[in-house]
Amino acid sequence: MHDLRMVREHIDALRAAMRRRGALDALSPTIERAIALDKSRRETIQAVEERKAARNAVTQQVGQKKRGGESADDLQQQSRALGDEIARLDRELAETEGELSALLLELPNITLDQVPAGGEENNSAVRSWGTPREGARVQPHWEVGARLGIIDFERGAKISGSGFIVFRGLGARIVRSLMNLMLDVHTGQHGYEETWVPVVVNRASMIGTAQLPKFEDDMYALKGEDAFLIPTAEVPLTNLYRDEVLPESQLPKSFTAYSPCFRREAGAAGKDTRGLLRVHEFDKVELVRLVTPETSGEQLEILTGHAEKILKLLELPYRVVRLAAGDTGFASAHTYDLETFAPGVGKWLEVSSCSNFSDFQARRANIRYKPTDGGKPRFVHTLNGSGLAFPRVIASILEHHQQEDGSVRVPAALSTYLGAERLV
RNA sequence: GGACAGGUGGCCGAGUGGUUGAAGGCACCGGUCUCGAAAACCGGCAUACCGGUGAACCCGGUAUCGAGAGUUCGAAUCUCUCCCUGUCCGCCA
Numbered sequence: 009m010h011d012l013r014m015v016r017e018h019i020d021a022l023r024a025a026m027r028r029r030g031a032l033d034a035l036s037p038t039i040e041r042a043i044a045l046d047k048s049r050r051e052t053i054q055a056v057e058e059r060k061a062a063r064n065a066v067t068q069q070v071g072q073k074k075r076g077g078e079s080a081d082d083l084q085q086q087s088r089a090l091g092d093e094i095a096r097l098d099r100e101l102a103e104t105e106g107e108l109s110a111l112l113l114e115l116p117n118i119t120l121d122q123v124p125a126g127g128e129e130n131n132s133a134v135r136s137w138g139t140p141r142e143g144a145r146v147q148p149h150w151e152v153g154a155r156l157g158i159i160d161f162e163r164g165a166k167i168s169g170s171g172f173i174v175f176r177g178l179g180a181r182i183v184r185s186l187m188n189l190m191l192d193v194h195t196g197q198h199g200y201e202e203t204w205v206p207v208v209v210n211r212a213s214m215i216g217t218a219q220l221p222k223f224e225d226d227m228y229a230l231k232g233e234d235a236f237l238i239p240t241a242e243v244p245l246t247n248l249y250r251d252e253v254l255p256e257s258q259l260p261k262s263f264t265a266y267s268p269c270f271r272r273e274a275g276a277a278g279k280d281t282r283g284l285l286r287v288h289e290f291d292k293v294e295l296v297r298l299v300t301p302e303t304s305g306e307q308l309e310i311l312t313g314h315a316e317k318i319l320k321l322l323e324l325p326y327r328v329v330r331l332a333a334g335d336t337g338f339a340s341a342h343t344y345d346l347e348t349f350a351p352g353v354g355k356w357l358e359v360s361s362c363s364n365f366s367d368f369q370a371r372r373a374n375i376r377y378k379p380t381d382g383g384k385p386r387f388v389h390t391l392n393g394s395g396l397a398f399p400r401v402i403a404s405i406l407e408h409h410q411q412e413d414g415s416v417r418v419p420a421a422l423s424t425y426l427g428a429e430r431l432v
Numbered sequence: 433g434g435a436c437a438g439g440u441g442g443c444c445g446a447g448u449g450g451u452u453g454a455a456g457g458c459a460c461c462g463g464u465c466u467c468g469a470a471a472a473c474c475g476g477c478a479u480a481c482c483g484g485u486g487a488a489c490c491c492g493g494u495a496u497c498g499a500g501a502g503u504u505c506g507a508a509u510c511u512c513u514c515c516c517u518g519u520c521c522g523c524c525a
Binding site for chain 1: 442450451479481482483494495505506
């Protein structure tokens with residue numbers, strides 16, 4: 009969400025930012041309407057506050073007269089009349105502010121200077137690690153998984169529906185091992201606080217991290233309650249300090265959590281339907297950081313490095329892609345996608361998306377910090393990234409580490425947890 | 433799920449219709465005192481929004497006592513709904 013004053017005073021910058029996202033045409037009416045509403049909002053505020061001040065003066069006189077035993081019928085009459093006007097203006101104001109804040113929630117974040125304008129075609133790899141493997145003789149992961157008996161797609165679909173997976177035997181154990189590996193590295197080497205959070209959250213939390221109101225169709229909503237299954241642990245983790253003020257000395261705060269993630273993928277029907285590439289429920293270890301505004305740029309580099317570390321440990325070649333403005337998520341100001349190559353499907357798979365949200369989420373969620381120098385509370389900057397998402401990592405492992413004989417080599421960092429060096 | 437009891441400023445806590453944004457205390461900041469510190473004493477100490485030509489400061493106004501709605505000339509105080517917390521009972525992994 010944007011600061012109303014910023015919208016008012018830097019409207020050109022806002023328009024330019026929307027243009028870089030390729031969304032100016034679509035959002036221009038929203039911006040114009042917001043500006044108009046802001047103007048009428050302030051006019052109404054002035055009108056209503058003037059009357060409130062008048063009424064306050066009158067009712068005080070009523071009080072004095074009554075205490076003196078006098079009647080105050082005329083004053084009461086006057087106050088009642090003012091009250092009627094106030095009620096009318098208050099309704100008008102509520103209506104205006106309701107529409108205005110709804111509009112503000114629809115505007116995406118402003119991307120940072122280093123983010124190129126335009127869409128996906130302007131994404132650029134900023135670095136890469138390892139060598140993507142030639143894939144002609146590599147079996148896709150869904151065939152490997154079925155052949156080894158570690159992934160049961162059919163029964164997942166039977167018990168839950170398409171896009172739900174059952175891992176079995178060593179497959180299930182791989183999930184548990186990935187969870188332990190990632191949490192151990194992020195807590196032990198990267199200094200994150202390990203957390204275990206609810207996967208059901210309320211509407212306020214979903215608005216705080218900007219899944220709502222725009223993406224409600226992609227969320228699993230609980231029947232009979234205003235609550236949702238999380239699409240990522242980003243939601244509970246970032247909202248931990250919603251409506252709180254942290255001492256600056258506690259920043260940066262960093263949290264990691266394993267959680268299942270639930271996504272309806274409403275807009276993606278028919279895309280990546282095979283295998284593990286796009287499922288409705290998956291597992292992930294998430295990284296979240298709350299930092300001071302001055303440091304969020306460097307903090308994104310740090311966080312991205314933490315996610316990369318896992319790919320290195322799993323010996324999976326990857327590239328780091330800086331997303332162009334039009335491909336950058338709604339709430340993000342700067343995003344790096346981590347993509348690992350899966351030779352069996354012949355695709356780069358996004359296994360992590362590391363973002364700096366600047367103060368966009370902090371403003372919505374009202375997460376602030378008190379500066380050490382004694383200044384007024386300011387909004388923190390929030391960041392998060394997957395570290396990493398399991399299914400595509402598993403797909404990549406099954407394909408990249410596939411051997412000539414069809415078995416799969418387990419990288420050393422993982423085999424410690426798995427208790428097996430090969431999947432046969 | 434049922435029955436009670438509660439939700440007031442950073443914290444504790446007073447306040448049941450009218451100069452209450454809110455007593456008192458703690459914490460915090462400044463000062464006096466002291467060689468210095470402690471104690472004592474004095475003073476300060478909420479946030480948001482609107483306006484006063486932009487910013488800083490300042491000034492005026494409005495709102496805020498869990499949230500929302502209502503009664504009233506006037507609500508922290510009365511009524512209703514909801515949320516949350518505590519205690520007891522029931523149920524349950």
